[in-house]
Amino acid sequence: MSVAVKPCLDIRSLSAVLANGQRVLRSVSLSVQPGEVRALVGESGAGKTMIGKAVLGVLPPSVRIVEGDMLLEGENLGRLQPKARRTLIGARTALIPQDPLTALNPSRRIGPQMTDRLVRILGWSGQRADVRIRQLLDEVQIRDPDRVLKCYPHELSGGMRQRVLIAAAFAAEPRLIVADEPTTALDVTVQKQILRLIAQLQREHGTAILFVTHDLGVVAKISQKVSVLYAGKVVEEAETAALFAAPQHLYTRALMAATPRYTDPFASLKPVDDAVLAGLASEIAAADQAWRRPHG
Amino acid sequence: MAEPLVSVRGLKVALPDMTRKPLIGRAPMVEILKGLDFDLPRGSVTGIVGESGSGKSTLGRALVRLLEPSAGSITFDGRDITHLPEAELRPLRRNLQMIFQDPMSSLNPRRTIFSIIAAPLRQNGLGDNLKARVAEALQRVGLPQSFASRYRHQLSGGQRQRVGIARALALSPKFVLADEIVSGLDVSTQAQILTLLEKLAAEMGLTIAFISHDLSVIRRLCRQVIVMREGVIVEASATDALFANPRQAYTRDLLAAIPLPEIDDGWLLPAAKAPA
Numbered sequence: 001m002s003v004a005v006k007p008c009l010d011i012r013s014l015s016a017v018l019a020n021g022q023r024v025l026r027s028v029s030l031s032v033q034p035g036e037v038r039a040l041v042g043e044s045g046a047g048k049t050m051i052g053k054a055v056l057g058v059l060p061p062s063v064r065i066v067e068g069d070m071l072l073e074g075e076n077l078g079r080l081q082p083k084a085r086r087t088l089i090g091a092r093t094a095l096i097p098q099d100p101l102t103a104l105n106p107s108r109r110i111g112p113q114m115t116d117r118l119v120r121i122l123g124w125s126g127q128r129a130d131v132r133i134r135q136l137l138d139e140v141q142i143r144d145p146d147r148v149l150k151c152y153p154h155e156l157s158g159g160m161r162q163r164v165l166i167a168a169a170f171a172a173e174p175r176l177i178v179a180d181e182p183t184t185a186l187d188v189t190v191q192k193q194i195l196r197l198i199a200q201l202q203r204e205h206g207t208a209i210l211f212v213t214h215d216l217g218v219v220a221k222i223s224q225k226v227s228v229l230y231a232g233k234v235v236e237e238a239e240t241a242a243l244f245a246a247p248q249h250l251y252t253r254a255l256m257a258a259t260p261r262y263t264d265p266f267a268s269l270k271p272v273d274d275a276v277l278a279g280l281a282s283e284i285a286a287a288d289q290a291w292r293r294p295h296g
Numbered sequence: 297m298a299e300p301l302v303s304v305r306g307l308k309v310a311l312p313d314m315t316r317k318p319l320i321g322r323a324p325m326v327e328i329l330k331g332l333d334f335d336l337p338r339g340s341v342t343g344i345v346g347e348s349g350s351g352k353s354t355l356g357r358a359l360v361r362l363l364e365p366s367a368g369s370i371t372f373d374g375r376d377i378t379h380l381p382e383a384e385l386r387p388l389r390r391n392l393q394m395i396f397q398d399p400m401s402s403l404n405p406r407r408t409i410f411s412i413i414a415a416p417l418r419q420n421g422l423g424d425n426l427k428a429r430v431a432e433a434l435q436r437v438g439l440p441q442s443f444a445s446r447y448r449h450q451l452s453g454g455q456r457q458r459v460g461i462a463r464a465l466a467l468s469p470k471f472v473l474a475d476e477i478v479s480g481l482d483v484s485t486q487a488q489i490l491t492l493l494e495k496l497a498a499e500m501g502l503t504i505a506f507i508s509h510d511l512s513v514i515r516r517l518c519r520q521v522i523v524m525r526e527g528v529i530v531e532a533s534a535t536d537a538l539f540a541n542p543r544q545a546y547t548r549d550l551l552a553a554i555p556l557p558e559i560d561d562g563w564l565l566p567a568a569k570a571p572a
Contacts, residue, residue, distance in 0.1 A: 043482035044453075158348075187347035187509065188553040195555070199564045214482065217555030221563050244559050258483040259557045260512030262539060269516050271491055272484035 006074050007031040008176050008208035014068030026233040026287055035206040039219040042229035048212045052178040057089050090121045094169040098181040100161035104153040111149035114168045122172055136167035140197055159190040170201050180212045195222055216259045220244055228252050231284050250276050300335035301503045306368035307332040309358050328354045330527040341497055341504040343518030345511055350524040352507050356473050360392045361385055390420045393464040397476040399456035403448040410444035413463050433462040454485035475507045515539055523547050
């Protein structure tokens with residue numbers, strides 16, 4: 001996989017700690033090539049959402065990055081002044097959140113919320129923004145844009161709200177989208193439509209996506225590359241097809257065996273073996289020890 | 297086994313539609329369940345599956361008579377409980393237990409795990425020998441005895457759900473309603489809880505109505521399945537038959553929409569016929 005192309009996102013040995021010194025990201029390295037979907041998969045507490053937040057510069061104040069670099073299209077985010085960093089992140093990235101209802105302002109109509117970002121952050125004229133938003137609503141197969149733009153968020157179904165946010169995310173032609181569990185709250189049939197839309201827009205716009213999910217099924221369908229996380233550490237990284245053909249790490253295998261599969265009910269839904277968890281605990285402890293030595 | 301534990305005939309439930317409530321006066325009623333017929337056979341797990349708005353949770357609440365049906369009948373263990381007043385339901389409640397989706401909100405934060413599990417025992421006149429009974433309940437769900445003195449915030453999600461199960465099963469009920477009990481859990485925890493429930497259901501011969509949106513989970517745990525959509529039963533059959541040969545297009549759509557953890561390049565391609 002020796003590519004000369006500059007990665008869209010390159011995270012190098014990123015470590016973050018809480019105020020009490022506990023490491024929550026453990027020397028995370030991963031890259032997303034232009035136009036590629038990289039899945040971050042793991043259970044709760046694995047740090048997958050935190051990596052997305054670190055990229056977007058919206059980590060909670062309790063989390064401090066203590067080591068590592070994040071390069072967005074070659075620009076080292078850590079070396080930029082805060083204002084320049086925010087401008088760069090604002091211009092080149094976008095977020096598709098898990099819960100569209102909390103991401104949208106309940107007391108404003110959809111239209112101005114969608115155009116706002118284009119007008120305020122990118123300095124577009126209101127008319128240009130409006131044309132662009134309608135174009136994107138068409139791409140996410142919203143056939144009655146006039147009505148939707150006038151709606152308040154609660155007047156739309158969950159699937160429609162997520163379509164609106166996907167349209168908003170792609171509208172400014174970001175180079176990278178962080179999609180944080182974008183279909184977790186949806187019914188399966190709606191989830192399939194939404195995944196299909198994200199994949200289609202991603203292909204057509206050539207956008208790179210960092211796709212955070214807990215669901216290996218979603219990983220298999222949407223991504224080309226995948227990083228498996230446990231306790232803030234990347235335990236396995238592979239091309240998605242290779243990961244499903246031959247998972248290497250015991251935890252990845254355990255996760256696959258635990259994932260429900262109606263086609264094979266008794267080979268799936270297997271609880272993770274205690275030995276696997278013990279192995280992970282000592283792997284993490286060893287990594288922390290090795291890391292602390294030079295870092296005091 | 298001859299007579300089913302629960303028999304439901306022509307069940308209708310209507311609830312007030314608060315979104316259309318006038319400022320003064322009553323909200324108009326909207327029919328959530330539109331005439332359901334089915335039986336729950338004794339000693340087996342029945343899955344109830346559907347998407348949001350299908351009425352599956354409303355059905356669950358009617359089965360344990362947290363809601364009163366507007367028409368039809370529910371027969372429990374040979375007795376018509378459709379319109380029983382609360383006072384007459386109370387002695388039956390020990391046999392109508394529930395496990396909830398979110399144990400964080402269904403366990404009292406100010407009570408110890410001991411007192412949470414002991415409460416239904418006390419209320420049902422089993423207050424003697426409480427220590428031994430709670431110890432047994434904890435052991436049954438694989439929690440250490442030391443957990444008796446803990447509070448819910450000191451437990452992980454999976455442990456809290458075990459407490460929920462321990463409380464529901466402490467009375468050895470005839471019927472248990474389990475409503476989305478593994479939805480919020482990580483897959484590894486989900487597998488543990490399902491394995492536990494599977495084992496307990498077999499050991500105790502429980503009759504369970506297992507509500508879930510996840511057909512993969514239902515496939516594993518349930519002997520028969522009821523598929524619901526918009527307040528009606530779309531399809532009901534033995535699990536093996538339903539998965540081998542789903543008769544209804546809606547059931548097939550539900551199955552096709554599940555992203556299985558395997559590579560399938562065609563899955564995301566637009567369908568020949570666009571879904572509604």
